Amino acid sequence: GQQVMQIPQYQHVQEGEDFTTYCNSSTTLSNIQWYKQRPGGHPVFLIQLVKSGEVKKQKRLTFQFGEAKKNSSLHITATQTTDVGTYFCAGPGTQGGSEKLVFGKGTKLTVNP
Amino acid sequence: DAGVIQSPRHEVTEMGQEVTLRCKPISGHNSLFWYRQTMMRGLELLIYFNNNVPIDDSGMPEDRFSAKMPNASFSTLKIQPSEPRDSAVYFCASSPWAQRVGYTFGSGTRLTVV
Numbered sequence: 001g002q003q004v005m006q007i008p009q010y011q012h013v014q015e016g017e018d019f020t021t022y023c024n025s026s027t028t029l030s031n032i033q034w035y036k037q038r039p040g041g042h043p044v045f046l047i048q049l050v051k052s053g054e055v056k057k058q059k060r061l062t063f064q065f066g067e068a069k070k071n072s073s074l075h076i077t078a079t080q081t082t083d084v085g086t087y088f089c090a091g092p093g094t095q096g097g098s099e100k101l102v103f104g105k106g107t108k109l110t111v112n113p
Numbered sequence: 114d115a116g117v118i119q120s121p122r123h124e125v126t127e128m129g130q131e132v133t134l135r136c137k138p139i140s141g142h143n144s145l146f147w148y149r150q151t152m153m154r155g156l157e158l159l160i161y162f163n164n165n166v167p168i169d170d171s172g173m174p175e176d177r178f179s180a181k182m183p184n185a186s187f188s189t190l191k192i193q194p195s196e197p198r199d200s201a202v203y204f205c206a207s208s209p210w211a212q213r214v215g216y217t218f219g220s221g222t223r224l225t226v227v
Contacts (some may be wrong), residue, residue, distance in 0.1 A: 045215030
């Protein structure tokens, strides 16, 4: 079945360092979404990418969608302690309806102040 | 907007007991999703509804799990009988039709079966 894989599984950085998480799908995606889950919290929608090669920025966060629409990345510049959490990518399911999302396992980011 | 509301926030029950989790989606959202989150398996989709109709329940692990959506403002996920391996955080999420703006998740129900 469809798989969405993320690497790394864990990342620990010093405050001020950059951080990148990568997402790869076994199938071509019509779009990809990114979510953030704070410790003890619930996933919160960050952004959706639709176009091949698309790049979007939200302050210190930069999101990219690959040309082949099978991979994506999230880059955080100069991390802060408020960036702590797990970042998930998710793509539409290929079976059983396109409304559902298949989530990657996430990258857990910890930031040392 | 109160967001997606789930209850209870925490549930501790004994093996073999029936557990019912509840969800109120955001008004106007046509799609409702039940996910289960564990360390080992991450976020797994259990079932989702469009306009109150179950569309895909292929993620429901066993017949012990059932879900209903009797109207646009309420859904339940029931486990009967519960087992220790059902311990997880269960999230409900809703979105407008065609998921163009992403899902809004509830705060989740942390279920512990002892």
